[in-house]
Amino acid sequence: NAGVTQTPKFRILKIGQSMTLQCTQDMNHNYMYWYRQDPGMGLKLIYYSVGAGITDKGEVPNGYNVSRSTTEDFPLRLELAAPSQTSVYFCASSYRGGNEKLFFGSGTQLSVL
Amino acid sequence: GENVEQHPSTLSVQEGDSAVIKCTYSDSASNYFPWYKQELGKGPQLIIDIRSNVGEKKDQRIAVTLNKTAKHFSLHITETQPEDSAVYFCAATGNQFYFGTGTSLTVIP
Numbered sequence: 001n002a003g004v005t006q007t008p009k010f011r012i013l014k015i016g017q018s019m020t021l022q023c024t025q026d027m028n029h030n031y032m033y034w035y036r037q038d039p040g041m042g043l044k045l046i047y048y049s050v051g052a053g054i055t056d057k058g059e060v061p062n063g064y065n066v067s068r069s070t071t072e073d074f075p076l077r078l079e080l081a082a083p084s085q086t087s088v089y090f091c092a093s094s095y096r097g098g099n100e101k102l103f104f105g106s107g108t109q110l111s112v113l
Numbered sequence: 114g115e116n117v118e119q120h121p122s123t124l125s126v127q128e129g130d131s132a133v134i135k136c137t138y139s140d141s142a143s144n145y146f147p148w149y150k151q152e153l154g155k156g157p158q159l160i161i162d163i164r165s166n167v168g169e170k171k172d173q174r175i176a177v178t179l180n181k182t183a184k185h186f187s188l189h190i191t192e193t194q195p196e197d198s199a200v201y202f203c204a205a206t207g208n209q210f211y212f213g214t215g216t217s218l219t220v221i222p
Contacts, residue, residue, distance in 0.1 A: 004156075040122070040214055040215070041214060042117075042119075042202060042212040042215055043202065043210075043212040044212075045209060045210070059114070090156050090157070092156075097208065099145040099164075099206060099207075100145075101159045101162070102147075102149075102157075102159065102210065104149075104156030104157050104158070105156050106154075106156050
């Protein structure tokens with residue numbers, strides 16, 4: 001059982017480049033989330049989805065976009081990368097939402113130079 | 114939205130001693146309080162959680178207590194071991210998860 005799988009694990013981008021962080025889960029979870037983790041700042045919610053075709057903004061959505069065409073996949077798109085987007089990104093999923101255990105992927109470390 | 118504060122930010126203990134991490138929250142509607150452990154280079158993993166209708170929960174060497182009136186909850190780790198060294202996050206949730214800023218725990222052999 002793979003759980004939540006994120007790719008890539010590491011990436012270096014130049015300012016202004018774009019990229020997509022991939023996330024897939026095999027647990028048939030309805031809810032999926034993208035968080036960023038900055039040193040000393042905890043986890044901040046970027047976007048979330050309650051099911052295929054439904055997405056919504058979290059605390060820090062600016063500079064990002066998401067889509068949810070299937071239950072399994074929830075990619076995060078960075079357009080026009082900026083140094084402020086240097087962070088570690090985690091995808092997570094849960095079956096029903098805010099009152100349940102979150103399953104996290106292993107993270108993507110992104111540097112924008 | 115919810116505001117979760119976590120203290121201390123770093124904690125060092127001798128192997129075998131106890132460790133306590135405290136969190137406060139602001140939204141009285143929050144009703145689920147999980148604790149996550151994050152080892153270096155990995156994603157956070159749930160270690161224990163508590164719901165608002167319970168005051169205390171134990172799982173072997175780990176326990177969590179909740180004081181709804183004061184809006185604070187704590188993680189207690191007894192008989193600490195080197196493998197307990199990690200970053201620990203608390204969270205408070207209603208519809209969304211709001212995380213604390215993390216506590217880096219070091220257990221000194």
